[in-house]
Amino acid sequence: MSQEQQIAIEERFARVFNDKSFKERLSSTDFEKYINSKKKLSFQKHDTIFEDGEIPKGVYVLEKGAAKLSKSGAFGKDQILRFIKEGDIIGYRSLLCGENFQAKAEAMTDIECIFLPADVFMYLLEVDPQLSFAMLQKISYELGESSNTITFLAQKTVRERLAEILILLEQKLGVDPEGFIKISLTREEIANIIGTATESAIRLISEFKQDSLIEVDGRNIKILNHDKLMKLGHVVL
Numbered sequence: 001m002s003q004e005q006q007i008a009i010e011e012r013f014a015r016v017f018n019d020k021s022f023k024e025r026l027s028s029t030d031f032e033k034y035i036n037s038k039k040k041l042s043f044q045k046h047d048t049i050f051e052d053g054e055i056p057k058g059v060y061v062l063e064k065g066a067a068k069l070s071k072s073g074a075f076g077k078d079q080i081l082r083f084i085k086e087g088d089i090i091g092y093r094s095l096l097c098g099e100n101f102q103a104k105a106e107a108m109t110d111i112e113c114i115f116l117p118a119d120v121f122m123y124l125l126e127v128d129p130q131l132s133f134a135m136l137q138k139i140s141y142e143l144g145e146s147s148n149t150i151t152f153l154a155q156k157t158v159r160e161r162l163a164e165i166l167i168l169l170e171q172k173l174g175v176d177p178e179g180f181i182k183i184s185l186t187r188e189e190i191a192n193i194i195g196t197a198t199e200s201a202i203r204l205i206s207e208f209k210q211d212s213l214i215e216v217d218g219r220n221i222k223i224l225n226h227d228k229l230m231k232l233g234h235v236v237l
Contacts, residue, residue, distance in 0.1 A: 009137045010087055012134050013135075014087055016130050016134040017131065021130075026124075026127070030124075030127055034120060037116065037117050037120040038120075039114070040114060041060070042111065042113075043111040043113070045108065046107060047107045048106055048107075049111075049113075050105050051101065052071065052072065053101060055100055056091055056100070056118060057117065058095075058116050058118045059090065059092045059095060062086050062089075062090075062113045063086060063112045063114060064110075064113075065109040065112065066083060066084060066107075067084040067106060067107050067111060068080050068083050069082050069083075069084065069090065069104070070106065071102070071104070079195075080189060081103055082142075083108075083169070085173050091105075095118055158196045158204065160232060161194040161195065161196075162190070162204050163229045164234070165190075165193050166208075166221065167226070167230055167233060178222070179223075181223070185219055211228075213229050214229075
């Protein structure tokens with residue numbers, strides 16, 4: 001999926017999931033039900049939003065900050081599944097499937113979010129076609145992301161995977177005023193994303209830096225040569 005299509009899906013969800021839009025579409029009774037049930041929650045960096053195996057109690061829409069979804073695999077090693085940024089909604093897949101959470105959600109920065117209880121979210125999906133369609137688009141997009149991840153891990157070298165993930169992280173999360181990707185990742189976290197040992201991730205980052213592909217400042221990374229990095233990772237946006 002192109003970056004333009006991804007942005008269009010995110011913008012549609014943002015237009016649909018907000019107080020003003022709900023007030024225009026919902027009956028007064030349903031709108032009051034929504035307003036009275038939603039809660040504003042705050043999490044500090046490294047706080048757990050929900051645990052793997054936990055019973056879903058509702059959905060979370062990030063208003064500020066970033067989070068990650070991860071799954072613990074063999075020998076307790078975590079695999080980062082995807083990153084959550086401002087405007088994203090999490091927790092809905094397990095809710096719709098009627099199962100416990102299949103991943104852990106953890107704050108990577110201080111977070112502010114909206115929590116909507118399960119019964120109200122499910123009710124809104126029934127009575128609000130625009131919300132249902134926006135969610136269907138998001139589900140389809142994330143299914144495509146999962147398919148791409150399988151190909152990413154199975155067919156690309158570790159070097160190619162690192163190049164691609166840096167491009168995709170910048171695309172998804174954006175950059176700060178100095179041009180660094182808007183998230184600080186440990187070398188272990190980067191290794192988890194690209195499916196390699198921490199030592200290999202450290203070596204590759206050093207090589208990318210020496211080749212003037214990236215600039216590194218502690219845990220922060222800035223892409224210096226997008227064209228070469230995209231060519232190396234066989235990335236098409």
